[in-house]
Amino acid sequence: MTLPFANRRWVWLLGAVTLAAGLFTAGYRWAERSYLADIARQQASYAQQQRQQAEAQAEALVSALRDKQQLEEQAYRVGVALLQARADLARNQAQLSRRIAHVVQQDGERFTGLGPDSLRLYLAALGYTSDDAHLPAADPGIAVQADQTATAAGGLPPLALLYHAADYGRWCQQLEQQLDAWQALFPPTQGEAHAGP
Numbered sequence: 001m002t003l004p005f006a007n008r009r010w011v012w013l014l015g016a017v018t019l020a021a022g023l024f025t026a027g028y029r030w031a032e033r034s035y036l037a038d039i040a041r042q043q044a045s046y047a048q049q050q051r052q053q054a055e056a057q058a059e060a061l062v063s064a065l066r067d068k069q070q071l072e073e074q075a076y077r078v079g080v081a082l083l084q085a086r087a088d089l090a091r092n093q094a095q096l097s098r099r100i101a102h103v104v105q106q107d108g109e110r111f112t113g114l115g116p117d118s119l120r121l122y123l124a125a126l127g128y129t130s131d132d133a134h135l136p137a138a139d140p141g142i143a144v145q146a147d148q149t150a151t152a153a154g155g156l157p158p159l160a161l162l163y164h165a166a167d168y169g170r171w172c173q174q175l176e177q178q179l180d181a182w183q184a185l186f187p188p189t190q191g192e193a194h195a196g197p
Contacts, residue, residue, distance in 0.1 A: 078181045085177040089170055096125050096166045104158050118158045125165035127173050 099121055107115025114122055 075185060078184045081184070082177060082181040085181075086174065089173050089177070093166060093170045096121065096169075097163075100159065100162045100166065104162065107158065114158050114161060118162060122162055122165045125162065125169040127169050127176075 103115075103117045103121045107118050
């Protein structure tokens with residue numbers, strides 16, 4: 001014979017155990033879903049950070065490539081300008097060389113040094129503008145006659161001086177062109193612009 005009170009206890013006990021097991025399972029599943037959601041959020045956040053870093057690196061690379069291309073184009077333009085300047089200098093040098101003999105002959109032997117035409121060419125060879133205002137009047141020098149002029153041992157003849165001026169002027173102008181090209185490629189900074197000797 002079974003006692004009605006004993007059956008109820010087992011039913012209550014069985015119900016309580018079932019309810020506890022259900023609550024435990026539900027709590028476990030809720031915690032698992034919450035944990036998986038946190039992991040998914042962290043993975044998404046990490047993926048977004050990685051994507052942002054990759055985009056930033058890609059933008060930096062594109063910017064660096066653009067800067068490199070601009071510098072290459074600038075270096076090319078400066079190189080072309082430098083080559084053009086050297087060609088102009090070579091052309092001017094050839095013109096000066098052709099004019100030297102003519103100018104010395106035109107001045108004649110009445111001068112003990114450079115005559116007016118030779119002086120103009122000398123100044124042009126050094127890169128100065130030909131301004132007749134500062135040239136002295138045509139004066140044959142201290143010699144009364146050409147045979148009283150100093151000998152070649154006493155100084156340089158006009159021809160040698162003019163060739164020297166042409167060579168020296170070309171060298172100075174090449175240095176100036178190289179400096180201009182260097183400054184075009186690497187402009188001075190604010191502090192360097194005001195610095196001077």
